[in-house]
Amino acid sequence: MEAVTTAWERYAAGRTPRRTHNAAGATTWLNWTQYADHGPDESVIGKVQGRRVLELGCGTGCNLAHLSTLGAVCVGIDIAPTQCEKAEARWGHLPGLSFWTAEATEFLAAHPDSFDVVLSIFGPVWFTNPMTLLPLVRQSLTAGGAFVFSHKPPQPDPQPGEPLREARAVSRWDYSPGEWTALLASARFKKITAETIDPPDGKHEGxxxxxxEA
Structure with missing residues (x-):
């Protein structure tokens, strides 16, 4: 686990902070894709106000900060301590928003039936064995709660569970929409949708x- 934490700390050190305003002039926003000002917004989640939201791999907290301004009670966890420090420094003044340094499966196991929404945006769902993670997410959700995540579509070369070339301590589970649908169904999720969002003009990867839902 120490090697994994070190790998994510190294990744965090090289990340550029999110802009203070997006193209529409907003100071907070939710971004599901790897491209700025592109893709769906929080409507993918459904109702936000008053819901208890957990983000796995919250990074510097920018997505959760937006949901907090919409009235959600938000918890963000990240395995990299410096990410949580940055999140707290930038967004700690917002009500109903907290950040914790934690590994995803350990945190989920300790918080059954605690959240109405669980998010992972290019986060631990992509980097954790789904046979371990998905039942824990299901357990952590209230009845009818939403589980929403995003990552890049599967690549032709890596196999599920294969270590990333850029960080040998970290493995990535690349699955297609159909494979995720089957995995989620086996973990007793329902109302499953999985789609690839087209990239913006000039880009090739969706x-x-x-x-x-639980």
């Missing part, structure tokens, strides 16, 4: 967005 974004896989998956939604399911």
């Amino acid at each position: 974004t896989l967005v998956v939604r399911a």
Whole structure:
């Protein structure tokens, strides 16, 4: 686990902070894709106000900050301590928003039936064995709660569970929409949708967005 934490700390050190305003002039927004000002917004989740939201791999907290301004009670966890420090420094003044340094499966196991929404945006769902993770997410959700995540579509070379070339301590589970649908169904999720969002003009790689309910 120490090697994994070190890998994500190294990744965090090289990340550029999110802009203070997006193209529409907003100071907070939710971004599901790898491209700025592109893709769906929080409507993918459904109702936000008053719901308890957990983000796995919250990074610097920008997505959760937006949901907090819409009235959600938000918890963000990240395995990299410096990410949580940055999130707290930038967004700690917002009500109903907290950040914790934690590994996803350990945190989920300790918080059954605690959240109405669980998110992972290019986060631990992509980097954790789904046979371990998905039942824990299902357990953490209230009845009818939403599980929504995104990552890049599967690549032709890596196999599920194969270590990333850029960080040998970290493995990535690349699955297609159909494979995720089957995995989620086996973990007792329902109302499953999985689609690839087309990239903006001039780009070639889309974004896989998956939604399911407990």
